[in-house]
Amino acid sequence: METKIVLSELEMPQAWYNIAADLPEPPPPVLHPETGQPLGPADLAPLFPMALIMQLVSPERYIPIPEPVFDIYRLWRPTPLYRAHRLEKVLDTPAKIYYKYEGTSPAGSHKPNTAIAQAYYCQQEGVKRITTETGAGQWGSALSLACNYFGLECKVYMVKVSYHQKPYRRSLMEIWGAQVVASPSEDTNAGRAALKANPNALGSLGLAISEAVEDCVQREDTKYLLGSVLDFVLLHQTIIGQEAMTQMSKTADFPDVVIGCVGGGSNFAGLIFPFLGEKLRGGRSARFVAVEPEACPSMTRGIYAFDYGDTAGMAPIAKMHTLGHTFEPPGIHAGGLRYHGMAPLVSHLYNLGLIEATAVHQTKVFESALTFARSEGIVPAPESAHAIAAAIDEANKAKESGEARTILFNLSGHGHFDLGAYDAYLRGQLEDYAYPEDKVKEALTHLPKV
Amino acid sequence: METKIVLSELEMPQAWYNIAADLPEPPPPVLHPETGQPLGPADLAPLFPMALIMQLVSPERYIPIPEPVFDIYRLWRPTPLYRAHRLEKVLDTPAKIYYKYEGTSPAGSHKPNTAIAQAYYCQQEGVKRITTETGAGQWGSALSLACNYFGLECKVYMVKVSYHQKPYRRSLMEIWGAQVVASPSEDTNAGRAALKANPNALGSLGLAISEAVEDCVQREDTKYLLGSVLDFVLLHQTIIGQEAMTQMSKTADFPDVVIGCVGGGSNFAGLIFPFLGEKLRGGRSARFVAVEPEACPSMTRGIYAFDYGDTAGMAPIAKMHTLGHTFEPPGIHAGGLRYHGMAPLVSHLYNLGLIEATAVHQTKVFESALTFARSEGIVPAPESAHAIAAAIDEANKAKESGEARTILFNLSGHGHFDLGAYDAYLRGQLEDYAYPEDKVKEALTHLPKV
Numbered sequence: 001m002e003t004k005i006v007l008s009e010l011e012m013p014q015a016w017y018n019i020a021a022d023l024p025e026p027p028p029p030v031l032h033p034e035t036g037q038p039l040g041p042a043d044l045a046p047l048f049p050m051a052l053i054m055q056l057v058s059p060e061r062y063i064p065i066p067e068p069v070f071d072i073y074r075l076w077r078p079t080p081l082y083r084a085h086r087l088e089k090v091l092d093t094p095a096k097i098y099y100k101y102e103g104t105s106p107a108g109s110h111k112p113n114t115a116i117a118q119a120y121y122c123q124q125e126g127v128k129r130i131t132t133e134t135g136a137g138q139w140g141s142a143l144s145l146a147c148n149y150f151g152l153e154c155k156v157y158m159v160k161v162s163y164h165q166k167p168y169r170r171s172l173m174e175i176w177g178a179q180v181v182a183s184p185s186e187d188t189n190a191g192r193a194a195l196k197a198n199p200n201a202l203g204s205l206g207l208a209i210s211e212a213v214e215d216c217v218q219r220e221d222t223k224y225l226l227g228s229v230l231d232f233v234l235l236h237q238t239i240i241g242q243e244a245m246t247q248m249s250k251t252a253d254f255p256d257v258v259i260g261c262v263g264g265g266s267n268f269a270g271l272i273f274p275f276l277g278e279k280l281r282g283g284r285s286a287r288f289v290a291v292e293p294e295a296c297p298s299m300t301r302g303i304y305a306f307d308y309g310d311t312a313g314m315a316p317i318a319k320m321h322t323l324g325h326t327f328e329p330p331g332i333h334a335g336g337l338r339y340h341g342m343a344p345l346v347s348h349l350y351n352l353g354l355i356e357a358t359a360v361h362q363t364k365v366f367e368s369a370l371t372f373a374r375s376e377g378i379v380p381a382p383e384s385a386h387a388i389a390a391a392i393d394e395a396n397k398a399k400e401s402g403e404a405r406t407i408l409f410n411l412s413g414h415g416h417f418d419l420g421a422y423d424a425y426l427r428g429q430l431e432d433y434a435y436p437e438d439k440v441k442e443a444l445t446h447l448p449k450v
Numbered sequence: 451m452e453t454k455i456v457l458s459e460l461e462m463p464q465a466w467y468n469i470a471a472d473l474p475e476p477p478p479p480v481l482h483p484e485t486g487q488p489l490g491p492a493d494l495a496p497l498f499p500m501a502l503i504m505q506l507v508s509p510e511r512y513i514p515i516p517e518p519v520f521d522i523y524r525l526w527r528p529t530p531l532y533r534a535h536r537l538e539k540v541l542d543t544p545a546k547i548y549y550k551y552e553g554t555s556p557a558g559s560h561k562p563n564t565a566i567a568q569a570y571y572c573q574q575e576g577v578k579r580i581t582t583e584t585g586a587g588q589w590g591s592a593l594s595l596a597c598n599y600f601g602l603e604c605k606v607y608m609v610k611v612s613y614h615q616k617p618y619r620r621s622l623m624e625i626w627g628a629q630v631v632a633s634p635s636e637d638t639n640a641g642r643a644a645l646k647a648n649p650n651a652l653g654s655l656g657l658a659i660s661e662a663v664e665d666c667v668q669r670e671d672t673k674y675l676l677g678s679v680l681d682f683v684l685l686h687q688t689i690i691g692q693e694a695m696t697q698m699s700k701t702a703d704f705p706d707v708v709i710g711c712v713g714g715g716s717n718f719a720g721l722i723f724p725f726l727g728e729k730l731r732g733g734r735s736a737r738f739v740a741v742e743p744e745a746c747p748s749m750t751r752g753i754y755a756f757d758y759g760d761t762a763g764m765a766p767i768a769k770m771h772t773l774g775h776t777f778e779p780p781g782i783h784a785g786g787l788r789y790h791g792m793a794p795l796v797s798h799l800y801n802l803g804l805i806e807a808t809a810v811h812q813t814k815v816f817e818s819a820l821t822f823a824r825s826e827g828i829v830p831a832p833e834s835a836h837a838i839a840a841a842i843d844e845a846n847k848a849k850e851s852g853e854a855r856t857i858l859f860n861l862s863g864h865g866h867f868d869l870g871a872y873d874a875y876l877r878g879q880l881e882d883y884a885y886p887e888d889k890v891k892e893a894l895t896h897l898p899k900v
Contacts, residue, residue, distance in 0.1 A: 003524040006456060074453040075532075075827055082525075086599075104554065106827035108866070148824055149536075168618075168869035174876055175823050175869075373625050374598055377525055377556035416558070416866035419618035419625075426624055 003085065005247040007078035013246075014065060017238040019273045019345070020231070021061035022280040027348035031317040033308060036450050039316055046217055047224045051121040055232040061277075063235065065117075072116045072149055076105045077239070081247035082411075086375040088395070095398035096253055097391060099411045100244045100271060101378065107172070109381065109413030110267045111142030111227055114236035118225045119146035128221040129153040133183065133208030135263070136162050136335030136383065137169025138413055139227030144178035154178040157185060157211040160203035162335040169417050183208040190214050190312045204328045205263075205339045206311030213314050228264025229309060229343045237270025240410065245274050248408070255286050255408035257394055261386035262290040262299065262357075263336045265343030267412035276354065288355040289394075290346065291386040293365075295433040296329040298322055298342045299350055299357035301440070306450045307341060317448050318344040324443025330433040332362050333421035334382040340443070360389045361432040366425040368392050369415070381413040382421055453535065455697040457528035463696075464515060467688040469723045469795070470681070471511035472730040477798035481767040483758060486900045489766055496667055497674045501571040505682040511727075513685065515567075522566045522599055526555045527689070531697035532861075536825040538845070545848035546703055547841060549861045550694045550721060551828065557622070559831065559863030560717045561592030561677055564686035568675045569596035578671040579603040583633065583658030585713070586612050586785030586833065587619025588863055589677030594628035604628040607635060607661045610653035612785040619867050633658040640664050640762045654778045655713075655789045656761030663764050678714025679759060679793045687720025690860065695724050698858070705736050705858035707844055711836035712740040712749065712807075713786045715793030717862035726804065738805040739844075740796065741836040743815075745883040746779040748772055748792045749800055749807035751890070756900045757791055767898050768794040774893025780883040782812050783871035784832040790893070810839045811882040816875040818842050819865065831863035832871055 020026070029038040041053045055063060065073070084097040102110035122130060130152050134140025140156040147154035156178050163170060163182040170180045181187060183203045184194035190210040194201050201207075209226070216224035226233060248254055258275050260268030272288045279285050292299055298321045307322040309315035322341040323329075329338040342350075349355045362382070369385035371392065372378070380388060387409040398405045415422065424430050470476070479488040491503045505513060515523070534547040552560035572580060580602050584590025590606040597604035606628050613620060613632040620630045631637060633653045634644035640660040644651050651657075659676070666674035676683060698704055708725050710718030722738045729735050742749055748771045757772040759765035772791040773779075779788040792800075799805045812832070819835035821842065822828070830838060837859040848855045865872065874880050 002459065003521070004459075006458065008456065009452065009454075071453070106823075106829065145827055149827075167873075168866075171869040171873040171876070172829065175820065175829055175872055177824060370625065373556075374627060377595055377599075379556065379622065379625055416618075417869075419621040419867075422625055423617075423621045426621070 002083060004080040004082045005250050006080050007243060007246060009074050011246060012073065012078050013239055013242040015062035016065060016235045017242055017274050017277060018058060018061055018063055018235055019277055021059060022277045024280065024352065027344055028319040030344065031306065031450055033313055033315060033317055047213065049121040049125040049127060049223060051124065052118060052232045055235055066120060069117050069120050078243045079104050081244055084376055087372060090371065090375045091392060091395045091399070093395040093399045094402065094404045095395040096406045097395060098255070098406070098408045100240055101411045102240060102267070103378065103411065103414035107138065107142040107145050108416060109138040109142065110237060110240060110270060111139045112145055113239055113270065114227065114233045114266065115142040115146035116149065117236045119143070119150045119152055122223050123150040123152060127152065127223045129219065130223055130225050131155045131212040131215045132225050132227065133157045133205060133212045135159050135205045135338055137166050137417065138336050140180065141169060141172045142227065143225060144173040144176035147178065148176040155215065156180045157183040157208040159183055159205060159208050159335060160201065161331045165420060166417055183211050185211060187211070188214045202328065202331050204311060206325055209310035210312035210314055213310065228266040231345050233266050234269035234273065234343060234345055237266045238273050240270040241272060241274035244271060244408065253406045254284055256405040257287040257289060257407050259289045259291060259387050259390050259407065259409035261337065261383050261412065262292050262342065262346065263339050263383060265346035267410050269343060269346055271410040289390055290355060290357045291390040292357065292359050293332055293334055293337050293386065294359045294361045294435055295332045296323065296338055297359040297435060298340065300359045301435060303444065304347060304351050305447055307447050309341065313448070317450060320344045320347040321350060323440045324446055326446045327440055327443035330436065332433065333418065333430065334362065334365065334386065336383040337386065358390055360386050363430055363432050365389050366422065366430060378411065379415045380411055381415045382418050384412045452533060454530040454532045455700050456530050457693060457696060459524050461696055462523065462528050463689055463692040465512035466515060466685045467692055467724050467727060468508055468511055468513055468685055469727055471509060472727045474730065474802065477794055478769040480794065481756065481900055483763055483765060483767055497663065499571040499575040499577060499673060501574065502568060502682045505685055516570060519567050519570050528693045529554050531694055534826055537822060540821065540825045541842060541845045541849065543845040543849045544852065544854045545845040546856045547845060548705070548856070548858045550690055551861045552690060552717070553828065553861065553864035557588070557592040557595050558866060559588040559592065560687060560690060560720060561589050562595055563689055563720065564677065564683045564716065565592040565596035566599065567686045569593065569600045569602055572673050573600040573602060577602065577673045579669065580673055580675050581605045581662040581665045582675050582677065583607045583655060583662045585609045585655045585788055587616050587867065588786050590630065591619060591622045592677065593675060594623040594626035597628065598626040605665065606630045607633040607658040609633055609655060609658050609785060610651065611781045615870060616867055633661050635661060638664045652778065652781050654761060656775055659760035660762035660764055663760065678716040681795050683716050684719035684723065684793060684795055687716045688723050690720040691722060691724035694721060694858065703856045704734055706855040707737040707739060707857050709739045709741060709837050709840050709857065709859035711787065711833050711862065712742050712792065712796065713789050713833060715796035717860050719793060719796055721860040739840055740805060740807045741840040742807065742809050743782055743784055743787050743836065744809045744811045744885055745782045746773065746788055747809040747885060748790065750809045751885060753894065754797060754801050755897055757897050759791065767900060770794045770797040771800060773890045774896055776896045777890055777893035780886065782883065783868065783880065784812065784815065784836065786833040787836065808840055810836055813880055813882050815839050816872065816880060828861065829865040830861055831865045832868050834862045
């Protein structure tokens with residue numbers, strides 16, 4: 001009975017899968033933050049390289065992966081797909097549990113799948129310098145790695161709560177040559193304003209985005225790159241799901257349910273889109289479950305509305321499930337999921353009823369993480385452990401009903417830089433945050449008028 | 451041009467390679483610490499399970515890997531062999547550089563290769579509880595993982611300097627259910643004596659061994675397990691070299707030089723023994739280079755003599771390259787290499803002139819680690835980076851002489867739990883320690899009389 005299903009480099013997908021080609025209807029347009037009018041490629045040119053902008057509007061089902069990107073992918077891809085025999089045994093479930101493990105990249109998560117691609121396109125178009133934001137540090141370290149491969153300068157605005165919770169994530173970025181500052185910082189107007197309003201602000205992904213964007217537009221040689229939310233980010237992550245489909249085809253199973261955690265939505269989308277695409281084309285069918293924190297539940301509690309992608313209202317406006325762009329999520333130990341909104345494409349699918357969503361409290365997340373680490377061995381990132389919690393729920397339901405079912409989830413990264421959070425959990429120091437209903441209600445009064 | 455050479459589970463070796471079968475002459479006997487007489491199996495029974503003791507005396511060239519051990523190996527094995535294309539380019543060398551990467555195990559190093567085997571044999575023989583020591587925490591976390599898989603209690607004496615430098619290693623062990631104390635501790639006579647002599651003692655591997663052994667012999671249900679030095683540990687690690695040989699055979703190359711870092715000697719032995727065995731049997735030939743810290747240079751500066759394996763003189767006496775069992779190495783940021791001696795089997799080979807040794811200062815080690823991380827991506831453990839430093843030296847020599855040569859080294863683990871040390875290096879806070887000649891001279895006056 002196989003433990004892990006590995007692919008050779010020859011079996012690695014040569015193209016990303018573009019779900020736009022299979023959608024029953026297109027998502028609503030993205031709007032300019034100042035004019036409220038639909039965005040065109042020219043509007044995005046100050047931020048992104050043209051190759052990425054063209055990917056946003058491409059109707060092609062498959063977009064070839066450039067050879068230099070593929071060459072770097074090969075350092076850790078294809079990633080393994082595991083059958084969780086030991087977890088199944090501990091849960092005493094009739095369910096079969098599979099997980100795709102993206103923690104084998106040098107940065108320890110799925111994030112390099114898009115970071116490498118984005119840095120490559122920037123280098124091709126003569127860009128010298130990159131700004132970005134990072135929450136838990138997963139994206140910042142992935143982009144630092146990518147910029148290092150392609151000889152680009154990199155400045156990372158790191159959400160302050162994570163900057164202090166995860167000093168080693170900062171060291172990691174510096175090892176790969178990046179400059180890292182805590183956000184809110186003194187380096188931008190957005191940062192200075194936030195510090196003036198509250199010198200002890202924990203920061204948020206939204207605000208860090210504002211800082212990185214502001215820094216970018218000041219300089220001709222600089223582009224701004226983003227690790228989640230945008231369609232092209234989701235596109236680059238589809239290598240995960242495509243590999244997983246090939247790997248599942250080497251077993252006798254096909255998933256009944258496919259699960260991923262969601263912050264901005266990219267690892268979830270990366271795993272499910274190829275499966276969902278097959279379903280949309282009339283092929284095999286599965287359920288798709290997005291898992292978010294109870295403390296920041298944009299899908300299960302937010303509204304589907306036009307909102308800014310960032311806190312300061314400089315980023316484009318998109319229709320998405322949102323808690324309001326001014327909402328500052330509690331300091332849960334899963335910084336990568338502390339985002340007020342959800343990827344427009346994921347939101348669109350949710351609105352169409354094609355995917356489900358659920359929310360989990362952090363102590364349950366860490367309990368699930370420990371169950372996993374003590375059965376499968378790998379110590380998961382707290383973000384990824386949200387998916388584990390939901391997978392365990394599905395396995396328990398299968399046990400209750402006595403039904404066999406096949407569960408597939410994305411283990412999007414390892415928790416080697418999150419051991420401080422585990423330590424807090426093991427010492428009983430982690431609390432669950434109630435859903436901050438009043439703060440969200442207030443934040444939702446600040447949605448842009450469109 | 452392939453980046454990594456991966457094997458399927460079917461290609462994984464089914465047996466460990468026992469170099470004893472191919473040695474030109476056997477190593478000197480191991481002696482009882484009290485009587486000075488050669489040790490027999492009965493003497494070791496209080497410490498080790500009988501299956502491991504029998505492996506120490508086996509004349510068989512291949513010893514089958516038990517199925518439950520093999521099943522756990524499959525969670526991360528076979529590990530990849532990389533061609534370091536990017537490092538070669540940065541060094542502008544005609545040399546071909548390959549590395550075997552053992553950091554894909556859940557504990558992040560090669561150590562689980564033997565931890566899993568040792569825990570399995572203990573469980574088979576009815577043992578309930580394990581004690582051990584750990585330096586950098588690599589071994590302690592590997593054994594915690596292994597004990598967790600087999601339902602054994604685990605108590606880890608962690609060298610104090612590492613306990614404080616690497617708190618997350620402690621968390622990792624606790625995630626897998628182990629109990630961890632700083633050594634010297636108040637839990638044993640050896641620990642209390644050391645604290646009385648010097649309340650600020652940094653600890654050492656030797657002393658931590660004394661504590662773990664003392665704890666073990668107090669209780670019937672407890673065995674003591676060791677992560678390096680002993681012949682059976684080296685045996686279990688030979689899966690590394692066997693896989694590497696199969697992987698090299700899939701390229702057009704064969705190594706001219708094979709390199710590994712040495713603390714106790716196990717990852718070095720694990721990689722080189724299968725290659726050396728072929729050479730000893732009249733097959734293909736290579737050079738073998740062991741790399742140690744300048745601050746703890748047992749091979750390049752120590753003497754070849756009978757000495758205790760531990761600080762307190764409770765462990766067996768073996769002929770080895772040693773700096774004296776009472777020598778306390780400086781607090782370099784490669785805790786796994788802070789051991790006063792060298793594996794008797796590795797020492798024997800060195801004495802026979804079959805292998806070479808070299809020593810490196812820690813700033814050069816971290817400089818090499820950074821060069822590696824910025825070319826290949828993976829952030830190496832400081833211990834493993836000793837091997838990188840020597841590999842870079844070999845590549846530079848190839849460049850100077852204009853000769854092609856093939857270099858293979860063991861990247862025995864990742865540095866995800868060593869980022870504090872990287873941080874110190876990046877901020878210019880790391881110093882090199884001069885070889886502590888006087889302290890060694892003094893320690894060598896305490897060798898046992900045999």
